[in-house]
Amino acid sequence: MIESLPADTQAYTVWDQEVPGFGVRVLPSGQKSFVLKFTINRQQRWITLGRFGDLTLEEGRKLALSRRGEAAKGIDPTIEIRAQKTAPTVKELIDRFIEEHVIPKTRESTARGYTRFLKNVIQPRLGKMLVKEVSSAEIAKFHHDLRATPRQANQAVAILRKMFNLAEVWKYRPISSNPCVHIEKNPERKRERYLSDPELHALGEALVEAEDKGSVPPAALAAIRLLILTGARHNEILKLRWNQVDLQKNCLTFKADDHKTGGSSGTKTIPLNQPALDVLASIPQTLGNPYVIQGIIPGGHFVGLQKVWERIRKDVSTREAERVKHKKKRKEDAISLEDVRIHDLRHTFASVGISSGFSLPTIGSLLGHSQPSVTQRYAHLADNPRTKASEEIAAKISGELFGKSRNS
Incomplete structure (x- = not known):
């Protein structure tokens, strides 16, 4: 019967014979909804229970009886409905x-x-x-x-x-009702990827070739070299400003707001070794642009380093494929950096330092780790107890990065 009710020029209601005050409201558009008319505190109220189709007739009747029961107890169901409509999503x-x-x-x-x-x-x-x-x-x-x-x-x-x-x-939910409290975390595998000496050498060759051909912006090449020579974070180098470069003390200085762990560690300094100083010396300064790694837009820093890095990785793969083919070696002998992220350059700096005999606290200080536990991931590399310094880390890296071409 409800399905057959026709639309009219005005809305009208057909009342149920089983539940008093329960009916179907038919709009001129043809939409049909269950409604309930009831009295509370000597005042008549109307509420819409839901659309016909979303609710069956039996579900509508049950809901109407429930609302009538609330009204009989002095509870105005319209208050809850209004609250539901204004409740935040x-x-x-x-x-x-x-x-x-x-x-x-x-x-x-x-x-x-x-x-x-x-x-x-x-x-x-x-x-x-x-x-x-x-x-x-x-x-x-x-x-x-x-x-x-x-x-x-x-x-x-x-x-x-x-x-x-x-x-x-903000009173959107009751206190102690956070639905995330008992959700167990997934186990996460710490990703460890460091460049070996041959991989560093292959990367160096690719950077030099890109520089000679002019196929990569000089700013991007400088950024990559500074990242691996200092162990700095990606944004610390890309957004590095000249006023953060202290050539008297040979360090980079970042205020608390300029680096990731500034909230807990305050000002951060990164030592500048000679290879890094050489890279900085090769970068021209532009009037009106405060950034060391300058972009195309006047006054801005370089963007798009990820795309450049992907191109460099591909260049390494291409060069390596040709090398093993020329030397008649197995394809498996070819070096590949396809799985190396930009952030792994920072890991490489740390791994070279640890394997050269530096202590975990020293490496943690160079990297700017706020918690010793973060540096602990490199502990398994500390198998060569010798006393060296940041200068020697960069010297070893630059020896491969800027070294002569391999003969094998």
Whole structure:
């Protein structure tokens, strides 16, 4: 009977004979919804229970009886419905979290990463849900669905945990109701990739060839060399400004806001060894541009180092394939850097230092690690107890990086 009700020029209601006040409202558009009319505190109320189709007739009747029961106890169901309509969604929580926590309380690069992660990974999955309705089961499923990228899955839960803590502070959820509390992290394998001496030599040859051919911007080549000669982080070199280069003390100086661990360690200095000083001396300074690694846009730093790095890695593979073919060696003997990330240049600096006999605290200091546990990953490389310094680390690296071509 409900399905056959026709639309009219005006809305009308057909009342149920079983549940008093329960009916079907038919709009001129043809949309049909279950409604309930009831009296509370001597005032008449109307509420919409849901669309016909989304609810069956039996489900509509049960819901109507439940609402009538609440009204009989003096509980106005319209208050709950209004609260439901104004309850914040996870998308709204994400927007507030970004505006009031991520942007003002994290570093610029961290804020960009968090925002991108929240908008591209978390919001598409959870954004339409009401904050108060997100359950541990929902978070556990979300975490499980990202199992192919265990680190990303763990990062998502860590961000969500902080966000839902603030949701409690903002009274979006009851206290101690964080749905992320009991979610177990995926095991993460620490990625360890260091360049061997032959790999360093192959990289050096590729850099020199790219420099001679002019196939790679000089700024990018300088950045790669500085990264591996100093052990600095990617953004520390790309965003390095000339006023952070102290040629009297031979070091780079980063204030707390300019490096990753500044919040816990304050000002950071990186020693400049002679090979690094030589690279810096080869870089021209441009009036009006404060950056050492300059980009195409006037006054800006270089962008797109990842693409350059991928090209350099490919060049190494091409050169190596030709070398083994010429020497009539096995293809397996060819060096490949295809799995080497830019960040692995920093790992290489540390590995050379450890294998040369430097202590973990010394390497941790050079790298700017705020926690000794971070440097501990290199402990297994400390098998050659000799007393050397940062200058010798760079000397060994530059010996391969700028050395003569291999004869074998």
